[in-house]
Amino acid sequence: MLPDRRQQILLPVRLSTIVVSFAVALLVNFLPWYNVALAPDFVALTLTFWCVRQPQLIGLGVAWMLGLLTDVGNGVLLGQHALSYSVLAFCAVTLSRRVLWFGLWGQTAHVAVLLLIAQAVGTVVRLAAGAEFPGWTLAIGPLGGALLWPLVSVLLLAPQRGPREVDDTRPI
């Protein structure tokens, strides 16, 4: 049984789609945000999406590399995002069979928890390294990111949706 019976059968994912989506997410993350604590983490969101949809292809290795790139690009402690993205990817891969049984808003709730866990891991690492707690605004970014989940799902699945069915007699 498919998670959602009305669901369209998707074409196999192309690797180029994944690569381009990660590149765009990195680009959006590096935009000069006014307050980075309030901005959603698009790389984490895209990573969660692919870990849930393609757990065979995208997993902890990719997450770790992306985390390292984010660390260097943001100029933060090296390994901070690598660790939090690894934990995020692990949770997402583990939950991947469960999450897709829910509707878009049920999935959003799951993703909110995942993103909050990732942010919490990063925060604990920084506090352990001697940084000062910047306040609970840190939770706004992950929650905002989770709210973007339906949009991201539709956008990233678009290349896999085949052309609109014209021939009604075709079996699938």
Place this chain on the structure above:
Amino acid sequence: MEHTPPAFFNRGPAPVVRLTFFALLSLALIVLDARFRYTEGLRGALALVTQPFQIVAAAPAAALRRAADFFASQSQLSAENVGLRTQLAEAKLAAQRLEAAAAEGARLKLLMGAAERLPGKAAPAEILYSGRDPFARRVLVDKGTRDGVRPGSPVVDESGVLGQVTRVHALLAEVTLLTDKDQAIPVQVVRNGLRAVAFGGGTSGLLELRYLAANAEIVNGDRLVTSGIDGVYPPGLPVATVTRVERDATNIFARVLCQPAAGVDRGRIVLLLTPVEAPSSPQQAEGAAEKGRDKPATKNRRQRAKEVRAP
């Protein structure tokens, strides 16, 4: 013989094993970076990948700003021009006075046989955006190694010290503001020459003078300038104004809070100065340390070591 699944079912190590591996790898990197700073080479290599993204991401904002500058209205420009002229006249007057004082000071120094410090060069830079780290107070400016910026350079604006360059990329430099929790600057009270070290107050946006005796002679409104004994900041730059002094009988240190003089949260144009040469020989270092009569010499050395390690 062992039972192994056919290759078709082989999915590599279990997720928990992978998580343990990558978590340990990350923790090792974190420790290497936070405690020993061994990872600058890796950072440089990975920066080659992230730099194009950063340049492309910064382009729209830069173009927008340039367009805004281009379309600035005539009246706005003329009003700004008048304001700048007035400021220039005042600055010229102050500069003339300062020149006379500097000449006199140089003569006196020559008489005393003190080593003359060359005035550093200053390069203007524009603040592009605040750093992408909510745990630290940093800004990025549009000058990098290509423009000869060196890590450790003091950064000032028109009203005082703003911070210090802590990391330099090819086209950008990261400036850690004075208010960052890990940033420290040696200062001196203008009124009586009392030396102290000002530490960043983090999110409060203030500076704090630590390890100042409870009976130290410091009052509200005292102005603090750089003392110059760290070999990084040139002496005499305005740093902060004391806004609150708390003396507690149970504590041997006074709690002194100060408001930074420079606009650490505002302003766009800053000046990057070349760091003053640190005293190279131990004798010189001793001489510099001896000048600090209120602070033990070890404090100054530790301070200097911290400053050197900071970039």
